[in-house]
Amino acid sequence: MQTPPGAPTSSLFAIRDTPHSGRAVFATSFIPADTLLLRADDLTLSVLLREYRREVCGQCFGYEYGRDLRIRDAAVGFSFCSEECQTAWRAEQSEIGVQAWTKVEGLVKGRSKEDDDMVDVDLPRPREKEIQESWAGAKAQASLIVVARQGERDRLQPSTNGANGAAPGVQVTKQHRKALQKALLQPVSPDVMTFCVSGLLWKYNKPTEWERVMALAKDATPYHNTPDLKAFVNAYLHLLAILPLPLLPLCTPETLFLLSSRDSHNSFGIRSLEDDGSEFFGYGCWPAASYFNHSCGPNVEKRRVGRVWEFRAAGEVEEGEELCITYLSGEERKLSRGKRAVVLKRNWGFACGCERCEGI
Numbered sequence: 610m611q612t613p614p615g616a617p618t619s620s621l622f623a624i625r626d627t628p629h630s631g632r633a634v635f636a637t638s639f640i641p642a643d644t645l646l647l648r649a650d651d652l653t654l655s656v657l658l659r660e661y662r663r664e665v666c667g668q669c670f671g672y673e674y675g676r677d678l679r680i681r682d683a684a685v686g687f688s689f690c691s692e693e694c695q696t697a698w699r700a701e702q703s704e705i706g707v708q709a710w711t712k713v714e715g716l717v718k719g720r721s722k723e724d725d726d727m728v729d730v731d732l733p734r735p736r737e738k739e740i741q742e743s744w745a746g747a748k749a750q751a752s753l754i755v756v757a758r759q760g761e762r763d764r765l766q767p768s769t770n771g772a773n774g775a776a777p778g779v780q781v782t783k784q785h786r787k788a789l790q791k792a793l794l795q796p797v798s799p800d801v802m803t804f805c806v807s808g809l810l811w812k813y814n815k816p817t818e819w820e821r822v823m824a825l826a827k828d829a830t831p832y833h834n835t836p837d838l839k840a841f842v843n844a845y846l847h848l849l850a851i852l853p854l855p856l857l858p859l860c861t862p863e864t865l866f867l868l869s870s871r872d873s874h875n876s877f878g879i880r881s882l883e884d885d886g887s888e889f890f891g892y893g894c895w896p897a898a899s900y901f902n903h904s905c906g907p908n909v910e911k912r913r914v915g916r917v918w919e920f921r922a923a924g925e926v927e928e929g930e931e932l933c934i935t936y937l938s939g940e941e942r943k944l945s946r947g948k949r950a951v952v953l954k955r956n957w958g959f960a961c962g963c964e965r966c967e968g969i
């Protein structure tokens with residue numbers, strides 16, 4: 610098998626296909642306990658939940674037991690533990706990125722708290738047909754918004770106008786402006802918005818690395834429920850209405866869906882490093898870290914160090930053995946086999962056939 614783009618390479622392991630659980634990581638020699646197997650420092654998109662934005666550093670995810678961090682960058686809605694982190698964050702986002710976060714913060718700030726509320730997790734996941742129809746349903750309004758924004762570009766850059774000074778292309782009318790205003794009146798889901806902006810900016814700033822995320826395992830039905838899908842479609846229309854103009858060509862249903870479809874089964878929770886990770890700050894996608902399959906009795910331990918994930922052998926590993934982490938949180942690991950199976954099926958979409966579950 611050819612190594613997928615973005616997959617890790619090592620003298621200790623190789624990535625191979627398995628009959629039932631996609632690709633997996635296998636030891637290529639005996640590995641002593643506690644050996645460092647991989648440091649994944651390739652964070653792509655990430656979501657820091659809005660409720661933690663004052664306490665968790667936007668760059669290194671540092672947390673000081675719930676205290677507000679020293680530096681609050683109110684314009685973009687992130688806080689930082691140091692000036693270095695703030696500078697690194699701004700450099701990584703790029704100038705356009707900082708403009709985008711400022712626009713998003715302006716939209717989200719002052720919205721009623723109810724827009725934030727989590728929806729019922731027990732609703733069924735939308736199937737492919739419903740997903741396609743929802744995105745298609747936004748097409749007409751999206752086209753009107755894009756024309757309204759095109760008018761903005763033409764006002765800002767009159768040199769792109771036609772020879773007679775008239776705007777090239779379609780004339781902006783009341784209908785276009787109304788479509789834009791209507792989008793802005795829809796409820797905002799700040800964390801969904803963060804996901805979309807983070808993904809679009811990552812694609813904008815690192816276009817050659819798109820294939821690293823596209824190579825990951827896909828989920829054809831990545832939305833948790835119908836309100837979640839609706840929140841993504843709304844975020845799309847909002848973003849068309851407010852993003853800096855250079856980002857508009859990237860903001861498409863296709864790109865947003867592809868980001869969700871890869872993130873769904875590959876993201877890592879960003880949790881507190883104390884208390885067995887009881888605080889869930891958000892999540893992110895590190896492609897190199899996404900080739901380990903799950904086992905309920907894992908032989909690899911993972912640990913987050915700032916923005917990097919480290920993977921170590923939990924004990925001695927024999928040549929040829931599959932290297933597995935656990936996808937379960939601390940509390941979930943203590944559940945019975947049946948309950949673990951329900952959690953894994955719901956969150957990751959697979960029926961666990963690991964050695965612990967099969968009783969081997």
Ligand SMILES: C[S@@+](CC[C@H](N)C(=O)[O-])C[C@H]1O[C@@H](n2cnc3c(N)ncnc32)[C@H](O)[C@@H]1O
Pocket residue numbers: 629630631632633825826874875899900901902903904957958959960961962963
């Ligand atoms: C992070 S990816 C792991 C790498 C993946 N196998 C691949 O080919 O890219 C997670 C996905 O791998 C598969 N997977 C991981 N652990 C599994 C297990 N114990 N049993 C069955 N499938 C598993 C599931 O499809 C899951 O959604």
